[in-house]
Amino acid sequence: MTEAPALDRGARSRDAILDTAGDLMSRHGYAATSISMISAACGLPVSSIYWHFRSKDGIYVAVLERARTALLAALPPAEVPGADVAQRLDTFLTEVEDAFRRHPRGVKLLLGLGMVQQDASAAAAAEVHQYRDALLAWARDSVSSVFALCDRPEVADELARFTLRMASGTAVARWFDPDAVLETGPLRVALLALATHHGVPVGGVPGEDAPSGPVTTGE
Amino acid sequence: MTEAPALDRGARSRDAILDTAGDLMSRHGYAATSISMISAACGLPVSSIYWHFRSKDGIYVAVLERARTALLAALPPAEVPGADVAQRLDTFLTEVEDAFRRHPRGVKLLLGLGMVQQDASAAAAAEVHQYRDALLAWARDSVSSVFALCDRPEVADELARFTLRMASGTAVARWFDPDAVLETGPLRVALLALATHHGVPVGGVPGEDAPSGPVTTGE
DNA sequence: GTCTATACTAGGATAGAC
DNA sequence: GTCTATCCTAGTATAGAC
Incomplete structure (x- = not known):
């Protein structure tokens, strides 16, 4: 685990950031979720987050x-x-x-x-x-x-x-x-x-096609 | 109009602030709406807003x-x-x-x-x-x-x-x-x-009480 | 009640060493 | 790719004159 190939570390960090950001943003909304909140919650420094995603908006899009x-x-x-x-x-x-x-x-x-x-x-x-x-x-x-x-x-x-x-x-x-x-x-x-x-046959239904009198659908 | 009783000015300002804040908050959400946005949009200075409502949250509640x-x-x-x-x-x-x-x-x-x-x-x-x-x-x-x-x-x-x-x-x-x-x-x-x-009579409807076979409502 | 000016904090974003 | 340190702006909130 700790010896994972260095090639994977970036991808894993990226995923961790996205997990955390997705969780926080879905709970608090975009505006109320700050980069420092994400940083504190996922353990990676602010600058790493900016390295993976160029901006806060970039995180959101991802x-x-x-x-x-x-x-x-x-x-x-x-x-x-x-x-x-x-x-x-x-x-x-x-x-x-x-x-x-x-x-x-x-x-x-x-x-x-x-x-x-x-x-x-x-x-x-x-x-x-x-x-x-x-x-x-x-x-x-x-x-x-x-x-x-x-x-x-x-x-x-x-x-x-x-x-x-x-x-x-x-x-x-x-x-x-x-x-x-x-x-x-x-x-x-x-x-x-x-x-x-709408006259669609649904099976097992009587001939009636409307549950009441004249019905306007507005279309 | 310009000679409105001084007693009314406070109430009118309060209303104007609420109008503006309601509009901005409904469009951008609470977090993304700043006091300075409200101030700029309604023309009253930030401190007047704080005089009428003690805090940003106070505006929201109002x-x-x-x-x-x-x-x-x-x-x-x-x-x-x-x-x-x-x-x-x-x-x-x-x-x-x-x-x-x-x-x-x-x-x-x-x-x-x-x-x-x-x-x-x-x-x-x-x-x-x-x-x-x-x-x-x-x-x-x-x-x-x-x-x-x-x-x-x-x-x-x-x-x-x-x-x-x-x-x-x-x-x-x-x-x-x-x-x-x-x-x-x-x-x-x-x-x-x-x-x-649910067997509620609605008038003009045949005796059938369900449009299809056995139906489970989950209740 | 309203204005100007300002204190203080937190936010987004970057630099540069490692 | 990750870290420390930092810049700058914008945000909330307050002080005090009028």
């Missing part, structure tokens, strides 16, 4: 890039397996719940930067947009697979947005109440109702 | 308190008028959409502080919790009125949480895409389906 990669890698393939809609939907919701529960840091970094986006550097803003776009695309592909919506892209879009907003809202709820989880039960009912409302 | 009061005052009474569920639901959703669209600053301050809650002073944390609890209580009372749920408090709770999470998620979506609005159409369908799923 932290975001890493969080994005980790979260996206943790997302299961958008081709949801399962014989029928109900089965695929359960699989999908379980996966979403898992990903958001196991990567709170990435989600918080995304939300944190999103919130003060106008202050961010171009590089950081680009990073966070890539993050967000990838999530949205994944959600769209997944619901499209779950409900077999390849010929109804607008419906897939609506369902994906709905799901992601519920997930974001849950992330918000969670920093007020750490025990809050994505409530897949109600979300399941809601997604099925929305699909049915 | 800003939050004011945003909370304004948002809660803008919320319509929880006794939603309307002859049937569909009518009351439409009224309620319109009101929610309105409140969140017209008070983006208050929502953003709430979310911003919620996110870095652990750094906040006890006073600021108390303020934000009062904010959040009041919103939740209002939503619970409102859906209870819409769906006549006085004897089903758990259902009212679930629907209220669902609505607020969707609203929070939309607030998040909005700072990535300023044009995003609370999509009341899908939310309407979802709430009706959830109520039906």
Whole structure:
């Protein structure tokens, strides 16, 4: 361990800095996280941090890039397996719940930067947009697979947005109440109702396509 | 105007400071908003700001308190008028959409502080919790009125949480895409389906109480 | 209540030895 | 790649005249 090749030391230090910075920034936000805090927490001197990342913004961009990669890698393939809609939907919701529960840091970094986006550097803003776009695309592909919506892209879009907003809202709820989880039960009912409302066959459902009288969707 | 009673000048300055501080803090967050920024933006010297509010934290607490009061005052009474569920639901959703669209600053301050809650002073944390609890209580009372749920408090709770999470998620979506609005159409369908799923009569609906096969709510 | 001026600290960033 | 030491700016907060 202590005899690790010198070639690795730089990479290991870099990782340690990113770990620490990611943790602190996701907890306190970018502005409230100082280089000296990071230095004190990870044990490396300030100048080493500047040697690895040219600036505080450079640290931020690297932290975001890493969080994005980790979260996206943790997302299961958008081709949801399962014989029928109900089965695929359960699989999908379980996966979403898992990903958001196991990567709170990435989600918080995304939300944190999103919130003060106008202050961010171009590089950081680009990073966070890539993050967000990838999530949205994944959600769209997944619901499209779950409900077999390849010929109804607008419906897939609506369902994906709905799901992601519920997930974001849950992330918000969670920093007020750490025990809050994505409530897949109600979300399941809601997604099925929305699909049915748009005339998408979901199996095992009566001919009715709306749970009440005339409904305007505003589209 | 220039001859306004001296008694008013203090109050007017105080208001101007709060306006400016609220705007800057909701845009940049607490940590990234400096006293000198506020001073430059509102025209009053730093020391006047400190005279009105003893510290930066004091400004924050006052800003939050004011945003909370304004948002809660803008919320319509929880006794939603309307002859049937569909009518009351439409009224309620319109009101929610309105409140969140017209008070983006208050929502953003709430979310911003919620996110870095652990750094906040006890006073600021108390303020934000009062904010959040009041919103939740209002939503619970409102859906209870819409769906006549006085004897089903758990259902009212679930629907209220669902609505607020969707609203929070939309607030998040909005700072990535300023044009995003609370999509009341899908939310309407979802709430009706959830109520039906719990056996709540919503009027004009067939006997079916679930849109698909066996459903587990996790409760 | 408002202004000018200032004390004091902490932050971001760099130099240069090792 | 890492360390010590340092520069400079900007931040919070206060003193005291008006």
